[in-house]
Amino acid sequence: MTDATTTPVQLEARHLTRNFSVRTPGRIRNARHIVRAVDDVSLDLIAGQVVAVVGESGSGKSVLARMLARIIKPTSGDLVLQGTTIPIKTKRTLAYASQVQLVLQDPFASMNPVHRMSHNLLRPLRIHGASKADAPGLAEAALRRVSLEPPSRFLESYPHELSGGQLQRVSIARALCIEPKVLLADEPISMLDVSVRLGVLNLLRGLCDDDRLAILYITHDIASARYIADSIIVMYAGQVVEQSRGTSLVDEPTHPYTQLLIASVPDPSDPTRDVPPTGEHTQIAVAQKGCRFNPRCPHVMDRCRIDEPPSFIVGENHTSKCWLYADHEVGVEVALSTRRREGETATT
């Protein structure tokens, strides 16, 4: 906890990029091309804050989470954990894993089905150095943190005996039992029943507020991002296209992709709203010039097909990677300005 007050930034990602080499579809054998799954993404995960990453499937958001968890090695870029730069080309260490934990989308697939919850929970504790005598108590405490009462009942049960919502809580407890500082949640609610989703979101928010965890919340559901997050990042084709602190990105979207995304969300309170024309997302190779959204963009200009836009400042702590805002100042990353603000409040 002392770490959290002196260095609020728990995990920094600097210009993370990951390329994948994939076979070119078609008849030519062995023809390969590079897909830039994540392209130059920087973000800060701050104690007591939720950062939401929103994007459609294929936008690179899960690859980003796995790079932050060091399951996938970045092609280039830096990771800084609590002020220490991590050598990205080496294997993940136990020390890193004890600080940064990942919760996956499918709770049924992320638990060993032939073992009781006690096994699933005690194993990480033992690996991370808890003694045999302490481990059960810590596991029970972790289950209480995610509101699974009484913990003894859940420790005794098998994965198939629990509902999706309960299992997802157990997998959050499993991530929390070793007291990490950063929690990476990759679509934690998309497999859950509608009626239990909010419970898990409220749990994450509570962990963030009460225990000063730094949370990365990855989702395709922008409404849930607006509900839970302190800052929101929208990714498209591996790049951050818009980001804002607070909800200004949802309330006043500036990037044409964000506008399209928001207009597409079913919203019975406003059935007459205009939805901009769309086009389907296709995988984008490195070779594409200009803005990656240009083939689908309703406002496309000649410039968009030639030059890639930088991020422009379109509001307070709000940037947009679009040439429509070329008369605005080129932005310092919002993440950095967030950190400054957090630093100021920490010193006062």
Added chain:
Amino acid sequence: MTTESKRVEDVVKTEVPPLALPPTTYGPIAATTHVEAAMGERILDVRNFSVDYGWGENAVRAVDDVDLHLDRSKVLGIAGESGSGKSTLVYAITRLLRAPGVIKGGEARFNLGTDDDVEHVIDLVNASERELRSVRWSSISIVLQSALSALNPVVRVGSQFEEVLKAHRKDMSKHQRRARAKELLAMVGLDEDRLDRFPHELSGGQRQRIMIALALTLDPQLVIMDEPTTALDVVTQREIIGELFELRAQFGFAMIFITHDLSLLTELADEIVVMYAGALVERATARELYETPRHPYTLGLLKSFPPMHGERSELSGIPGSPPDLAHLPTGCRFHPRCPYAMERCTNESPPLVEIKGTDRSVACWLQVGDVGVAVPVELSRVSSSGNAPSGSFKEVTP
């Protein structure tokens, strides 16, 4: 009982090349028309429908005494969480349900249309396999959630269209079949070169479009959509649903749309039924259901979607989790999670009854008009009148 062969005309459509209809044989089914009330505009009528999984003592009731009806060219939305029985219900109605699923009772009548003032109605529950084969795909078709597993992975897309046309339109030439497949792809906004692709070469959205095109191949009167867009992102979902409704405007098929996304249903359905743990808990028009929910579960579901506008405030969702169908709670199945549960709810199961003076129904003891039962204001709002002052309760006059 007449056993003579009947030719059934499909509803005449513009735009579609006249397809020679196969001589379809229906057994004694036409006779049922004279016995029971004519269905008229009603295309599907399901009554007291129950489905079990398993037999004997271990049977689990997955669909319990469900009544449904759908008019021609209308859209019926079925909302519910996983395990609520919504998919089981439509699979059972269309007789696609496999063992251990068993239809335990009820009827499902499908109106094939009127020909020479004779209404052709098929009783789907008792129909033979032969009768079902003539109705499936040509009159009722289904779009499944997972397009990747519904399409044959080792057969090119074009051949999958061919197969359907070969089976149901025996007099079409190879050339005609190919032309029809191209036309169908154009209808869902895909290039005709997709016909020569394998399913894995297409994106999720393209595959789902292929599924929709396949479902429309024989110009059905009823299309069932089982979570057709759940696996897609919102932008693609919006696009596909837009196309779907353009096609519906053009061809006039009725639709049953199953999803857990109540806000999506509100935008697209005429009428919505909400299922919980195998039973219908509420039925209303889409607008009514959204603006003036009457069942606490519907209200909870609506409040489970974080809003896109306005101040951020903490939402509660619904406490607890859906019940295990093998161990249903006593009384109302929702009472353990219901914030308004009364003593009566723990003992007696509320029937689905029409609310007085309306054509909507709800299964909740709060809404039966008992004297002395205070209906919470959020469950007794009047349509479009905005919010009544919160915190106050109003008495329902019997």
